[in-house]
């Protein structure tokens with residue numbers, strides 16, 4: 001059963017402003033969204049961007065879910081709801097049935113440290129700490145014993161093929177190596193859920209491919225719940241066991257890769273998956 005569920009999420013980014021005015025704008029934009037107005041119409045009338053509209057999604061446990069869609073379709077906004085980096089204007093984000101939007105700051109911090117980690121596109125490494133300390137960082141932050149964190153860090157550095165670079169600093173590594181460090185750091189925290197926002201996008205195609213293979217190899221034994229955002233249809237189809245296709249903030253289709261390829265629900269989905277080069281069977 002899914003531990004993490006988005007329940008009818010609608011998210012607006014209102015123009016900067018204060019108090020009553022800002023609330024009036026948000027209410028008007030929500031009313032327009034409910035009336036089925038387009039994003040453009042809502043933006044023109046209110047200045048608010050409708051990033052997600054009525055998104056409901058149960059994340060498959062122990063599998064890789066790939067969120068794909070064009071630029072601006074709402075992918076990053078969606079994944080950031082899963083660890084409450086962004087809160088919706090309306091709707092619920094449930095963890096084992098409890099709404100994480102009602103968590104206190106302390107509960108939220110504890111929950112993130114124990115259950116959900118994130119790998120970013122920009123690597124997010126600490127420049128003044130060596131690779132080993134960077135990998136151990138999330139585990140240390142959680143308050144685990146330093147020796148345990150270092151031992152986990154060594155283990156994961158070894159698994160991503162960077163054991164010999166433990167004492168290097170981030171600026172001494174290539175982009176691909178830095179992303180491996182980011183991945184090792186997320187794995188060293190050993191959370192059940194791993195969020196990856198365009199984690200491989202900045203890398204050149206060959207290295208990207210290599211890292212995708214590495215992720216698949218690791219996942220074969222880890223069986224983590226992984227949610228990854230990508231605008232690259234090949235990456236989504238290679239890695240995802242479940243694919244969620246977004247358009248203009250709405251889920252157009254959600255299913256297994258073969259389902260999207262063989263039974264696209266509309267022309268948009270068909271055109272999207274037709275760009276692929278990978279072979280999808282099943």
Ligand SMILES: Nc1ncnc2c1ncn2[C@@H]1O[C@H](COP(=O)(O)OP(=O)(O)OP(=O)(O)O)[C@@H](O)[C@H]1O
Nearest residue numbers: 013049051069070071072073074075076077078231
């Ligand atoms: N902080 C923000 N303030 C205002 N608008 C925002 C903010 N973040 C995102 N948006 C808008 O919300 C919409 C969805 O953005 P989002 O970043 O989720 O899309 P995306 O699919 O991840 O795009 P990309 O692939 O280009 O990163 C876009 O129209 C974007 O301009």
